[in-house]
Amino acid sequence: MELAAESGLKKPFAVIQPRKSLFQLDLGSVWRHREMLYFLVWRDVIVRYKQTVIGAAWVVVQPTITMIIFTLIFGKMAKIPSDGIPYPVFAFCALLPWSYFSQALARSSSSVVNSSNLVTKIYFPRLLIPLAASVAPVVDLFFSFIVLLALMAWFKITPTWGLLALPLFLGLAIMTALSVGLWASALNVKYRDVGSIIPFLIQVWMYASPVAYPVSMVPEKWRLLYSLNPMVAVIEGFRWAFLGKGSPDLTMMAVSTAVVMLLLFGGIVYFKKMEQTFADDI
């Protein structure tokens, strides 16, 4: 009898049942599995640098070549203004967060489908998959960061104290990539053509962001609409942090951040709803 009473009192380690509420997000389990997140990111980074022939050099070469092309086409031929900053520095400053973003978005969108062997065999919070995929490319950023500093030294531009705010904008970039990645990766499990839409989306998105041109070229009346794109705030933030030119427009920042928060929250809810059938649909 005593034993029975005791076992009756004992709380289960886990209860398995159909999820009742749309907003039962269980984010605590993501925190408890943070070590696994670390290993997933670690795997992505190691594999990336092992597989590519020139390894680390690739992440520097790619944005550098893009920067050179942009400088020739947009800077020299189209004569797009760059707010008084040497065009190469102007472009590279934006390419830094942009290459991260496009990488992170591309990888996180396909992350769940690519992890089908894990999803069907092991339990862990599925949110870790797109999360790891959006965080891993941050490592690439570090290398191009050094290139940018070298480039700035060449053009004799001294970095400002604004650099201290860089993690803030980087955080915004990660959240933007993650929020879209959450939607796309969950959709991709069900609809496989989402995978082929993403590269196109990234391409369109780049022209909707101030990578090759300054925000000042966008007509004033369209600015608010323009800033619905969170990458506007991210890129403007990066330029300001490195070059100290044109302090960021706080309204635009607020709008961008609000958009990201909304997308992210919706993304988590949608992802959690879809994850219930990942193992069956994948």
Next chain:
Amino acid sequence: MGDVAIRAENLSKRYNIAKLKKRHTTLSEQLAETLKSVLHQNGRSGKSSETFMALNDVSFEIGQGEVVGIIGQNGAGKSTLLKILSRITEPTRGRAEVYGRVGSLLEVGTGFHPELTGRENIYLNGAIIGMKKEQISSRFDEIVEFAEIGKFLDVPVKRYSSGMYVRLGFAVAAHLEPEILLVDEVLAVGDAAFQKKCLDKIRNAAKNGQTVLFISHNMIAVNSLCQRVIWVKSGEIVEDGSSADVVRRYLTKSVQDRDLSEEVWDSAAEAPGNDMVRLRRVIVKHQDGRLFDPLSDPLTMQTPFRVEVEYWNLVPAAQLHITLHLYNAEQIIAFTTGNINTTAMPSGLLRSVCHFPGDLLNSGSHRFVVMVVKDTNCVIYSHESRVAFDILDVRERHGSWYGKEPGVVQPVLEWTTEYLGEDGARGQF
């Protein structure tokens, strides 16, 4: 003790058949579909409501420290049950409470990355199956020793043989030591020595007070490891009781149920197998290719016959061969036979044929387990075939014994008897 480890109440899982048949829809198809149904103003939208219950109202309780076997034929719902208990998929209805950390071994080497070395994969795989970093570090040497990978530790696992790969995967998993261990047919892969190691590890887990839930087609293993067995059929529990009783009744019943002369799967997606190999057909035929007719043209002890296995090889240049384990009605392995292959097979459909001579097997019902073997010694897939064949004894009897001869085989051997003379033997002494 007497404490509960797992309590399942009315667990049910429903699958949509239409969804299972059609692997993936595309977003554009879905949009077109939605548009069509809006334009045609009918709410039905051609959606099929055909469903099937992979698990239907399953309830049971498992005490702490119990080792319970789950048996049943392919597709009975065993794996679905394990997937729900390990939280890989959600139940449609019902609930389960687990009291303790659950570790599941549904496959070994899950999450191994081919580009990473053995050492790196130990950490990665360990983290994926739920180990802490310190836990992995402190067991690292043990894991390496258990896996017997020796000097391959710092070699990318893509260079491993399939045997090494499986051993390393199991070695990591075996050191997880959860309070509740769920095991799904891991023992069907790997060589004999490795299988023994796995069994020992599970036996030790039980000794250490871990609760073990163990799916297997290997009745001998189930019988020796588990005190209790749950028999599942069509998503429901048929029987739940002491191993010896349940296993015996299951075997008797399944022999009766499975008088098929052929198993065929039309599409690779539905066929049993994995991402290396899928079965297409298992069939028993006359030596000349005719089918047996149990009434007019039965298989007798004298008739030579052949067993054909058709399978899709999904890995280009894999060295595959088929091994058959032939069982009689008493569940004794009469013998095993295989045609060890050391040439690389292209990917695609393969057929292996084994010719059985007449005057070999004893009479009675027979069935076999089909194993696909890679690299001459590593079982990559094992299928308990439902094809069963009855061998009739239609010999004319000259002696006084009319019953069935004992023994698994009844070969016709050559005998000679010589007369050695009236006192030929006496001279020896």
